[in-house]
Amino acid sequence: MSNTQIASPKQDLIYMLVLSAVVLTMPLWLQPFGAAYPDLMQKFMIFGIFAIGYNILFGLTGYLSFGHAAFLGVGSYTAVWCFKLLSMNVIPAMIFAVILSGLFALLIGFVSLRRSGIYFSILTLAFAQMSYNLAYSVLTPITNGETGLQLTQGDARVLDRMSGIEATTSLPTPNLFGIEGTGYSGFYICAALLIVSFFIYLRIFRSPFGLKLRAIKSNQNRMNYTGYNTRPYLMTAFVISGMYAGLAGSLLAVTDPLAGAERMQWTASGEVVLITILGGAGTLIGPLLGAGIIKYFENIFSAFNDQVLLNAFSFLPDWLAHVFASIVGLFVGEGWHLTLGLVFMLIVIFLPGGVMEGITRLWRLVRNRSKSLDKDEKEQQPSTREV
Structure with missing residues (x-):
């Protein structure tokens, strides 16, 4: 919803209910991400x-x-x-x-x-x-x-x-x-x-x-x-x-x-x-x-130290595991700021409006695709006059 649109009290109530539900259930849905x-x-x-x-x-x-x-x-x-x-x-x-x-x-x-x-x-x-x-x-x-x-x-x-x-x-x-x-x-x-x-x-x-x-x-x-x-x-x-x-x-x-x-x-x-x-x-x-x-x-990213990375790549030969751990270690652990900097740079370049701009674009794309499919279905259905 853009800033210029006028929201109804019902929409604001939905905002509050959704936010409250998301926040209060964080211990559940953050569990798979290791952040609970x-x-x-x-x-x-x-x-x-x-x-x-x-x-x-x-x-x-x-x-x-x-x-x-x-x-x-x-x-x-x-x-x-x-x-x-x-x-x-x-x-x-x-x-x-x-x-x-x-x-x-x-x-x-x-x-x-x-x-x-x-x-x-x-x-x-x-x-x-x-x-x-x-x-x-x-x-x-x-x-x-x-x-x-x-x-x-x-x-x-x-x-x-x-x-x-x-x-x-x-x-x-x-x-x-x-x-x-x-x-x-x-x-x-x-x-x-x-x-x-x-x-x-x-x-x-x-x-x-x-x-x-x-x-x-x-x-x-x-x-x-x-x-x-x-x-x-x-x-x-x-x-x-x-x-x-x-x-x-x-x-x-x-x-x-x-x-x-x-x-x-x-x-x-x-x-x-x-x-x-x-x-x-x-x-x-x-x-x-x-x-x-x-x-x-x-x-989370800062917690990935060398030992954690070596364990993650333990299925590889030792020399290859060390190579991958060294490369990935540049972007996690003490180098997590580099990953954050890259993410921030990409968002500023491609999504000047931040993550919300990306979500808005995705929502519009899905909505337009849905409208297009509905239109095609209506065109394909025979009219009553033809029947």
Whole structure:
């Protein structure tokens, strides 16, 4: 479905039902692909939230930000501090992470959105790098520098103590009213949040506000000439996008209660750009597909080391097995980035609209073929007059 088409509430309901079914049954249908373990599925959910939030800015307005890792890092640090000071319950951590990330996005957006194009991108990249350096060295009392912020036995956790939850001999784990944030229960927490996040994202996508954002992407100057002040719309999109990133950052801390400055590096910002473009910027589910592809490559392809490859080619003579393992080893294991780069290059060249463009083309081809067959069948059937 293109962005210019108006979807009915029934179509949106079908979108939500299909997405919910696909997400909640992941442990079943990912099993044949070797990706049905909780840690990886949680990454699918978390980076899916990150990507759909980023798509609100980049996909709808065309403003390319290279600084969204800053909001991801702020969300992680805020969540860990909430675990240390307030409670191991994930609700306060997520709420404060979203709020502080939104405020930080408001500050950065106030400066960055004074420029557009490449200048906007460079400004956001500069802010992200400043945030990384501050977290790594200057703000060490808050971020714990290169070691990273982590839980300790002596943390206050005042809300837990007020509720009668006593400290144990081992470090507590984040939970949702007793449901642990790790393992399959942690995956379903992340899955529920992805579904809620996608519903909000869908409402934004279909709303008059979303239509104005697409108009800005189409021709911002014309919007200004017609009397629209585009800056408030851009600022709102930037803040919402930052809040999504903050939520994703808090969930990273839920799955692994450690916040480090590396989550603010420019590479993390580049990753979400890659995810969005690969899946299809400006589409509904493209960013989710991109997140799944990138994280699958990162976690599955990178696990193929030399020994695994030699075992895979063990049916060949030893010298030939080593040759094949050496060749394939260039594209998997430590070289998985090469495979990802080739895939990205092919998609950008042949499918500029990302994976979603390929799916759309395939769907149109199947539909046209079906219509053509139906037409041929009707032509071959004798008419009643001939009978």
